[in-house]
Amino acid sequence: MKLYDYILSPSCYKVRLMAALTGVKLDIRPVDFHPGAEHRGQELLALNPAGSIPILEDGDLILTESSAMLVYLAAKVAPSWLGSGGAEETARVQQWLSFSSRLTASLGGARLHEMLLRPGDFGALQSQGIASLRELEAGLVEQGLHGMGFLASDRPTVADIACFPYVVLAPDGGVSLDPYPAIRLWSRALRSLENFIEMPGIHRLHELKPEPHIEPGKV
Amino acid sequence: MIDEWYPVGLFSQLDAVGRRTALMGEPIDVARDAEGNAKVTGGNGRALPACVRYGHVWSSLGTPQKALFAIPEADQPGRRFVDVGVVRVRCSPLRAVENFLDIAHFPFVHTDLLGAEPHTEVQNYKVEIREDEVWATQVKFYQPQAAKSASGGITTEYIYRVPAPTCSVLYKTCPPRPSEWDVITLFVQPLAEDLCDVWPWMALFDDTTSMTDLIHFQQTIFLQDRSILENQIPRLLPLDPGMEIPTRADLTSVAYRRWLKRRNYTYGAQLVAQ
Amino acid sequence: MPARIPAGSIALWRTQSGRVTASADRCPHRGMRLSHGFVRGEALSCIYHGWSYGQTGECLRIPAHPGLTPPETIRVAAHAVEEAWGVIWVAVGETTAEPPRFEGFVPLRSLTAHADLATLKAATGATAGTAGLDWPAPGAPEIRLLSVPQEGYETLIHVLVPGDSSPAQRIAASRAAETLRRTAEDIQAKGLAPWSTTR
Ligand code: FES
Ligand SMILES: [Fe+2]
Numbered sequence: 001m002k003l004y005d006y007i008l009s010p011s012c013y014k015v016r017l018m019a020a021l022t023g024v025k026l027d028i029r030p031v032d033f034h035p036g037a038e039h040r041g042q043e044l045l046a047l048n049p050a051g052s053i054p055i056l057e058d059g060d061l062i063l064t065e066s067s068a069m070l071v072y073l074a075a076k077v078a079p080s081w082l083g084s085g086g087a088e089e090t091a092r093v094q095q096w097l098s099f100s101s102r103l104t105a106s107l108g109g110a111r112l113h114e115m116l117l118r119p120g121d122f123g124a125l126q127s128q129g130i131a132s133l134r135e136l137e138a139g140l141v142e143q144g145l146h147g148m149g150f151l152a153s154d155r156p157t158v159a160d161i162a163c164f165p166y167v168v169l170a171p172d173g174g175v176s177l178d179p180y181p182a183i184r185l186w187s188r189a190l191r192s193l194e195n196f197i198e199m200p201g202i203h204r205l206h207e208l209k210p211e212p213h214i215e216p217g218k219v
Numbered sequence: 220m221i222d223e224w225y226p227v228g229l230f231s232q233l234d235a236v237g238r239r240t241a242l243m244g245e246p247i248d249v250a251r252d253a254e255g256n257a258k259v260t261g262g263n264g265r266a267l268p269a270c271v272r273y274g275h276v277w278s279s280l281g282t283p284q285k286a287l288f289a290i291p292e293a294d295q296p297g298r299r300f301v302d303v304g305v306v307r308v309r310c311s312p313l314r315a316v317e318n319f320l321d322i323a324h325f326p327f328v329h330t331d332l333l334g335a336e337p338h339t340e341v342q343n344y345k346v347e348i349r350e351d352e353v354w355a356t357q358v359k360f361y362q363p364q365a366a367k368s369a370s371g372g373i374t375t376e377y378i379y380r381v382p383a384p385t386c387s388v389l390y391k392t393c394p395p396r397p398s399e400w401d402v403i404t405l406f407v408q409p410l411a412e413d414l415c416d417v418w419p420w421m422a423l424f425d426d427t428t429s430m431t432d433l434i435h436f437q438q439t440i441f442l443q444d445r446s447i448l449e450n451q452i453p454r455l456l457p458l459d460p461g462m463e464i465p466t467r468a469d470l471t472s473v474a475y476r477r478w479l480k481r482r483n484y485t486y487g488a489q490l491v492a493q
Numbered sequence: 494m495p496a497r498i499p500a501g502s503i504a505l506w507r508t509q510s511g512r513v514t515a516s517a518d519r520c521p522h523r524g525m526r527l528s529h530g531f532v533r534g535e536a537l538s539c540i541y542h543g544w545s546y547g548q549t550g551e552c553l554r555i556p557a558h559p560g561l562t563p564p565e566t567i568r569v570a571a572h573a574v575e576e577a578w579g580v581i582w583v584a585v586g587e588t589t590a591e592p593p594r595f596e597g598f599v600p601l602r603s604l605t606a607h608a609d610l611a612t613l614k615a616a617t618g619a620t621a622g623t624a625g626l627d628w629p630a631p632g633a634p635e636i637r638l639l640s641v642p643q644e645g646y647e648t649l650i651h652v653l654v655p656g657d658s659s660p661a662q663r664i665a666a667s668r669a670a671e672t673l674r675r676t677a678e679d680i681q682a683k684g685l686a687p688w689s690t691t692r
Binding site for chain 2: 006007008030031032034035036038114115116117171172174200201203204206209212213214216
């Protein structure tokens with residue numbers, strides 16, 4: 001499976017993270033998104049006329065939407081990430097998968113504007129981002145009251161992976177995460193998963209490792 | 220301060236339309252003229268000094284007394300030059316440079332790339348002022364993956380150099396060519412006292428790694444720093460001792476702050492401890 | 494975790510043994526926000542260079558110098574903290590008073606509104622109790638609100654509900670709090686419109 005990937009793209013990171021969590025080895029093809037704008041070059045437009053990344057290629061199959069890639073990876077090797085199959089849970093997974101595109105547009109847009117100087121109505125992007133974060137926070141509070149720690153279930157699903165990156169990277173776009181305690185707990189739970197990988201802007205949870213004993217002068 | 224040279228854009232990306240940006244609060248336009256030269260225009264339409272060097276266009280709001288600082292390695296044959304591209308950071312330009320000079324944060328911020336616990340110790344190194352530049356030499360640190368071309372951990376040696384208040388040049392052990400140094404720079408464009416555009420640039424001996432991989436590695440490192448830089452309080456760099464507590468590992472930072480203060484370079488600095 | 498009190502941002506953290514500390518949110522080394530740090534055992538470490546601090550604010554460890562005992566002068570200020578009935582109280586300055594008790598109530602959630610305290614009161618029509626607001630929320634159990642003014646026009650609201658509320662009642666209370674926030678923010682937005690004289 002070949003992933004056309006940009007290291008700073010939260011959407012690409014979703015796919016790398018999902019692959020890491022499910023033990024799938026990806027063949028990574030780095031794309032010079034910034035500063036080179038390679039995603040707008042002929043080779044990549046031939047694969048994805050929309051000019052966006054990530055692109056996932058597996059044999060004849062070409063996927064250009066990250067949510068579809070998450071579902072594909074899960075269906076192939078780890079179906080439990082799609083939820084248990086009940087009507088409500090399936091619907092909740094779909095609900096948050098669709099919702100994740102609003103995070104991409106708002107928080108992702110604010111981040112590109114603030115970090116890589118992309119054009120956009122920054123104030124509007126920020127307030128749409130805050131509205132989305134509030135919705136996610138309320139969703140997590142209600143899930144918690146049902147005894148469930150994740151967006152669709154009592155265990156993580158593709159829905160959590162679809163929402164997680166743009167949410168935790170909100171501060172990159174000048175949107176603070178301080179006001180959302182439920183989001184903080186949820187994000188910590190995801191970051192504590194076995195085989196979790198980071199991306200730039202998401203620090204390692206150093207507390208997961210014990211404090212090392214260091215002998216001075218031995219380097 | 221206005222007489223210094225500052226980076227204002229990547230020359231390879233410049234066209235006739237150009238880009239609108241800012242320098243120390245003043246809006247400026249950077250474009251390519253009919254002859255293909257870089258042209259920089261100030262807020263009131265006046266032509267600003269311009270030169271092209273190290274992949275970037277440089278300009279100044281004042282009248283630079285000297286040519287842009289030299290990086291002799293940039294003219295060495297066999298090196299690959301990497302335009303890493305701009306990243307905006309909500310912090311003082313001086314905080315961005317100081318972070319670049321610091322190695323003690325590697326295990327915590329660049330975990331498993333430039334450092335990792337338990338290898339946190341910073342050994343003594345030398346700091347001096349050479350021809351009015353800050354130099355730190357014999358800086359050594361254990362790194363799990365020092366560069367894209369490195370596999371496995373090594374103790375890497377660095378030399379740091381601050382040739383201008385918002386620029387730093389780093390020389391680093393070059394795994395494929397032990398007799399040479401890789402050159403990694405941080406050129407910072409001050410947009411305001413607490414906002415900057417950062418232009419990392421590299422001149423490396425590495426014939427195997429793809430250009431995109433080299434760019435991505437450096438962007439990864441810098442984006443990890445960005446999340447620190449946007450959360451330091453205050454945003455401005457305190458130049459007076461008392462507000463922040465350095466240790467032996469921070470000798471480069473201490474020398475940098477003193478050097479700025481002596482030159483009266485206060486743009487992006489906080490002078491009185493609050 | 495970061496928390497905001499009227500005196501500014503603090504780093505609120507719980508040790509492995511369960512003790513809560515409220516430290517100033519600024520590392521004395523290079524000014525990094527300590528609320529971005531990590532807790533190992535009984536100490537809080539800064540994410541930038543890993544300096545770690547104990548509950549009384551003393552610096553315990555500087556990883557760049559493993560052999561060094563940090564001088565006592567390196568300290569982080571700490572505020573007095575009290576934990577009662579699921580609510581953590583932080584005192585600004587000296588205090589001798591005990592925090593108020595909310596017998597029978599449990600915390601539900603906390604949310605931030607872009608509205609000041611007066612606007613919030615207007616939106617609830619609530620009566621001020623001994624501490625906090627008793628809010629007769631429509632369609633929800635009796636709700637008690639604790640509000641903390643933040644910088645700007647923001648208010649942090651802690652929502653408490655009776656301990657014997659059912660899950661359905663708690664969800665209703667959470668949704669009622671969202672509605673309250675919307676109402677308060679509407680009033681605030683109108684009140685702050687340029688033509689307003691109540692600014
Ligand atoms: S700023 Fe906290 S350890 Fe350096
Ligand atoms: Fe760094």
